[in-house]
Amino acid sequence: MRLVTAIIKPFKLDDVRAALETVGVAGLTVSEVQGFGRQKGHTEVYRGAEYTVDLVPKLKIEVLVDDLEVDDVIASVVKAARTGTIGDGKVWAVAVEGLTRVRTGERDRDAL
Amino acid sequence: MRLVTAIIKPFKLDDVRAALETVGVAGLTVSEVQGFGRQKGHTEVYRGAEYTVDLVPKLKIEVLVDDLEVDDVIASVVKAARTGTIGDGKVWAVAVEGLTRVRTGERDRDAL
Amino acid sequence: MRLVTAIIKPFKLDDVRAALETVGVAGLTVSEVQGFGRQKGHTEVYRGAEYTVDLVPKLKIEVLVDDLEVDDVIASVVKAARTGTIGDGKVWAVAVEGLTRVRTGERDRDAL
Amino acid sequence: MTTSTLAASHFDLTKIDTGSTAWVLASAALVLLMTPGLAFFYGGMVRRKNVLGMLMQNYVVIGIVSIVWVVLSFSLAFGAGNGFIGDLHFAGLQHMSEVIPGYVGSAAQTIPPMVFVVFQLMFAIITPALITGSTADRWRFAAFVPFIVAWSILVYGPVAHWVFSPEGWLFKLGALDFAGGTVVHINAGTAGLAMALVLGKRRGWPKEQMRPHNVPFVLLGAGLLWFGWFGFNAGSALGANNLAAYAFVNTNTATAAALLAWIAVEKIRYGKPTTLGAASGAVAGLVAITPAAGFVSPVGSILIGVLAGAICAYAVSLKSKFNFDDSLDVVGVHLIGGIVGSLCVGLLSTVATNSAGTNGLFYGGGLTLLGKQALAVVCVIAYSFVMSFIIAKVIGLFVKNRVSEQDEITGLDLALHGESAYEFGASGGVPHRASTASTSGSETSEVAV
Amino acid sequence: MTTSTLAASHFDLTKIDTGSTAWVLASAALVLLMTPGLAFFYGGMVRRKNVLGMLMQNYVVIGIVSIVWVVLSFSLAFGAGNGFIGDLHFAGLQHMSEVIPGYVGSAAQTIPPMVFVVFQLMFAIITPALITGSTADRWRFAAFVPFIVAWSILVYGPVAHWVFSPEGWLFKLGALDFAGGTVVHINAGTAGLAMALVLGKRRGWPKEQMRPHNVPFVLLGAGLLWFGWFGFNAGSALGANNLAAYAFVNTNTATAAALLAWIAVEKIRYGKPTTLGAASGAVAGLVAITPAAGFVSPVGSILIGVLAGAICAYAVSLKSKFNFDDSLDVVGVHLIGGIVGSLCVGLLSTVATNSAGTNGLFYGGGLTLLGKQALAVVCVIAYSFVMSFIIAKVIGLFVKNRVSEQDEITGLDLALHGESAYEFGASGGVPHRASTASTSGSETSEVAV
Amino acid sequence: MTTSTLAASHFDLTKIDTGSTAWVLASAALVLLMTPGLAFFYGGMVRRKNVLGMLMQNYVVIGIVSIVWVVLSFSLAFGAGNGFIGDLHFAGLQHMSEVIPGYVGSAAQTIPPMVFVVFQLMFAIITPALITGSTADRWRFAAFVPFIVAWSILVYGPVAHWVFSPEGWLFKLGALDFAGGTVVHINAGTAGLAMALVLGKRRGWPKEQMRPHNVPFVLLGAGLLWFGWFGFNAGSALGANNLAAYAFVNTNTATAAALLAWIAVEKIRYGKPTTLGAASGAVAGLVAITPAAGFVSPVGSILIGVLAGAICAYAVSLKSKFNFDDSLDVVGVHLIGGIVGSLCVGLLSTVATNSAGTNGLFYGGGLTLLGKQALAVVCVIAYSFVMSFIIAKVIGLFVKNRVSEQDEITGLDLALHGESAYEFGASGGVPHRASTASTSGSETSEVAV
Ligand SMILES: Nc1ncnc2c1ncn2[C@@H]1O[C@H](COP(=O)(O)OP(=O)(O)O)[C@@H](O)[C@H]1O
């Protein structure tokens, strides 16, 4: 099994979810993160005091998939999350062992 | 070393922590995530406008463990987190290298 | 490629970021987590009712790096995040496949 | 002259005092604001998932009682009737051109009867609203609504008649309650106790400590309550006069003393004074001075404040000892604080402040007044407890009083009202797909690209 | 005697009634508070990224109108002039020692003219502030500011003159508007409709449902509005008298009835009464009773409240049907509610409440009054819509009325004002490096080590 | 007649004006609300971890000063005594049936002395509360409490006597301060400066920019301050009369002008007008008009507002230049704004507004008044700075004035009060195990399963 992780722009969540459904992914887990990279942050001013926020809000999407599906999943996420502007994010996969569904104890593929 | 990750129902946190203590796990890291899967979300209505929230609040628990303990840990988490209803979540493990305790620089097992 | 993950004390973020820049790391992803371990939490009292918070706020930093840089990165994070007091946190690495930059589709090293 | 002739006598509007009218109108507005204030005082203390449930109950109380009052309960409270309950002469606010029974001679009102109606209405509103603190997080809305209707008619109306109306038996007896120590606070505190027992404990209490989700809201509510309470107490002088001034000063002084006393107790018991404690102490002081504001001296009000603050700071621990879930301490603050204040009137009342009053024990009045105060306290507690209990049980025959376990876990906001209070997240929240949402990101953007 | 001689007649300050002066001063303060209340009522309903934009617009309206009023628009509204607009006699608040034109004989004011100026100012402030609800999340601040200036002068001033000034043509015609059903609510509601059309829909609406980010703020705002509205309506009696008392009672009763009616409709339509619905119903009731508060009986006010609550609860769905983005339902609540109230005056007005009024249809007054009310409604809608539209279009020639798509995605707070409303995160927020920050952790600590 | 005989003369309660009494009572309530308003104005500006510490200080100030005032400092401020300090004649509010010294002849009060006591109390409360802005996030509570007690007695009492009491030397000299430009704002602003120096900079300032954690709270506070300030300034007329009306209008006008001026400066300097700037400008205007409200014309008040808004918008940058951590700009807004207003009285005061006043420079009064105003400003600054500094240093001998570095990192809420302000998280928060919690999930559920 593989865990595909994607860092995306928050407003792209629905597109990515839709794309994943089309490649048959049943579930995913989302978390709010903040990213630092090429994309600039912004500046705020409070009573004349400048305040630079260089971390940019992003969403992290984690998807457990069968090894065979990894490439499709990565490809579809990349496609769906792309805006072509700096800060679109990254996608990668990690090898996973012993995946278990808590409710049933099913393992691996059956746990999806 | 392995990193065991579990997605669970938030109110199960204490049960899981207790279970982990019994199998000798000293520490863990928790983050708030939102999950999408078989479990339904809910609907809200504001001045007649329907609003569907299909992401469900979950907690993600990460536990660094020695390779030998992986199975026990997964098993105990599964047991503790189970309610038997849809949405109980997933547990899996990933291989970890170079684990270091920041405070002391101790590595691997000693870093736990 | 490797994904280096660090759990650190929140106020150490800037130090760690600065340290990573010196070893040429271009980007990173931060998330707010809560940790449980040797470090004690705190107690609050509301109208006489004691309330123990044993989870401690931490930040999780994730950095994608080239395999060759893993040790340097871990070392510099450990150095920068250290206060020498309990609760400084952990650092570890995980093997990553198929890293892709969403914007361009570049893979692996080029995706950084 | 007989009640009936009184009730019949025409009120001469040309004789009204516009200054007093202005002050009581302003006071009525101030007291109205207390209920939203209370909603935030309570709402900040509950868990995040129940804050709207709490706000809803309080705002709906304003809605319900405002209607019940003009239609029926004002007349029950201030109509002539007998010593126990008023008649229906003023039902639907008919005959408002007449003098309100008993306000004659030196007690004659200098404000239009309609001003008195609306000022008293605000008391009728906040009293049942106070109950919502002891029942937090578990009262079914469908049972709450009929309870408030019934309670306003069957409990508030009669008790207000006994104590506030010159026709009431406790009033005639000479028990003193300047602004509602018995009618409002003891009455609501007792009903809160009854309802806490009827509903049972919150799921998880006391093992699971339920921390206030928004302490600043608690302080905001306390601030609005303090502000509004000047209308409550000083407005009860029913005029812009020296008595109102004393009531105003006493209200503020007792509140301040209680705030300091409560945090002093915390400092001693737990090592740290808390913000929640300061807010709680202030409210305890406001409660205790309510029956006394227009009868005691400023120095007396300091004493009442210190007693109320210190005693209530300890009283909030009773629920753990006796194991009943008075969730937000309506008993500890309003019932106990109301008793402290009502009895202190028996000790500290002085004609130097209010010539229409009586001297208490410390002013050479002997034990008579104290005895009457005690009697009033006991009677109101007994009546309120029994009636509240019966009303809830009767309603329980038709609808469940308590929410389902599932709804309690989910939280009242979502389970009963289909809403969630806040959309907060580290990055402004994960954008949710709307029921009708397209899958075009551009239409669901929540955060800057 | 002619207007001019009136305008010239000296106001005798020795004849003022201090009680009435006290009440109207207090009322002016209460009405001022309504605009911050409105800011929170609206601010809680928008998305988190736009809350400051909403608060900013409302507070800036207070700033702008306060200046415009004393400099110019008070005189346009209450100067003698002709039936359609006042003159510049009082511009810059000159000649304030004179009687305000038309307030003579039985209508003579018993408060200093300056008190009337500031009381009326508060109405001039909240009216354009109400518009900001329909235009939420997309009105460019640089276009908003000139719009408010122009609208206060060209729309509010004249309409207030028509209806409120004894010199105004609708006033002289006999159309009744006690506290601003047409001048304030229909006027603002119509302008809100015009602006919603000029600006177009929020990006994503209606596909993306935009959930209130802070419902407790909505309730806080509603509470402050309810409180302040007593000044608005009861203060409009311009005295501390029985009429003020009736206006006060009617205001509260109608509001309560509307709150209950709205959540009843929700219960029926959606199965759950909501907190937002309770707040919305209360405001709908306040709106509808505004023109009627000093003309109807308490029973009549219940009727108006029920109608307003129920009708507006349905009216907020109109925007989806007709597909215009009246974001926070200014049309559904203020325009519709204002119409309901203004027409109900024609039905329920009774001289028993206000001898200076006229009997409506249900009190034997026939259709005359109803006709005048309808005429006033139509004229104000027509004038306000056309003028608002023109003003916005003219401004549009110089600056864009709507923010850029990018700014709308980013949110007004950051895009227009360079601020973010909250610093909230699970662990108190990720500490941000300040522009001038050193890299020493000890200097950027945000959370306990 | 001599002061003593004055002090001895009986106040005839039958001669009170009920309208004026109503207005000053209402004003006292309004001014009380200002301190909670200030608590939120400040509390929203601090970091999340310190909000309760800020609220606590402000609410505790209400508690402390309310007691100190009735026991001692009212008498020091308004007792006859000499030109520098009052006597103890009124300590514990004895002799309140007497005329308050100096209020005789045309200055005779028409309200009960007790009303004056409580109205003035509210000023004594907010003044030290203002200091908490400059000392945010680092003042130890154990040192704060004694400081407030001492400061109320040793600084506020005397300065109020000099300026407000007809027996005070500055009053007799003819320096004009309608509602507290010197007594309240310059006094508090200077003390704030002294305390900022005594305590030193917040850890990390200025390298680490500390962003307001809840800007809506800042706006809420500003709204409550604006509302309450009508009582502050218009109430200072001590009557419901034309002077009160002018003070009311001037207060609102200056505030509006200052709001606009501040955001205009921001627009010019930074390109964007901010919500925080709008709130800050409003407060700057309220501060500056305070000494002038009852002496200038509405046009004059616009001028004062524009000056105050623009000057203070620049003044808040002083702290960076001179490198002192006046955390929330008490110096920049209250000290500077107070000076602007007090000196403007010397320029713009006109007997046309207040016959009891004096003409300023622009009204042909020459430089005399301006000189007196300047003298008052200088004396209050000097006295307040020196005394505040000494008091803090003396307290420092017994307890540390500043929290430990660890406590500062942790935040005042947790470190000093053992509380945290909010329980917010993306998913409603990670459920915490209570000290007594069982391990049964069912008892620690926080979120729906
Ligand atoms: N080396 C890295 N390790 C982990 N996350 C990274 C790394 N580089 C970038 N990211 C994440 O990807 C996001 C986008 O990266 P950025 O460099 O801004 O734009 P792009 O992906 O278009 O090159 C960042 O905000 C951060 O969350």
Ligand SMILES: Nc1ncnc2c1ncn2[C@@H]1O[C@H](COP(=O)(O)OP(=O)(O)O)[C@@H](O)[C@H]1O
């Ligand atoms: N393929 C997946 N990848 C990542 N997380 C998943 C995946 N499927 C489910 N999850 C996580 O597990 C949670 C529970 O899954 P769900 O399908 O709702 O119930 P169950 O685990 O009982 O089948 C989801 O809310 C989500 O957080």
Ligand SMILES: Nc1ncnc2c1ncn2[C@@H]1O[C@H](COP(=O)(O)OP(=O)(O)O)[C@@H](O)[C@H]1O
């Ligand atoms: N076994 C573990 N698995 C995952 N995270 C851990 C583990 N042990 C500790 N942590 C994380 O590291 C943080 C610091 O650990 P702690 O034991 O408190 O101090 P130290 O790292 O100095 O030993 C914890 O708060 C938690 O977030």
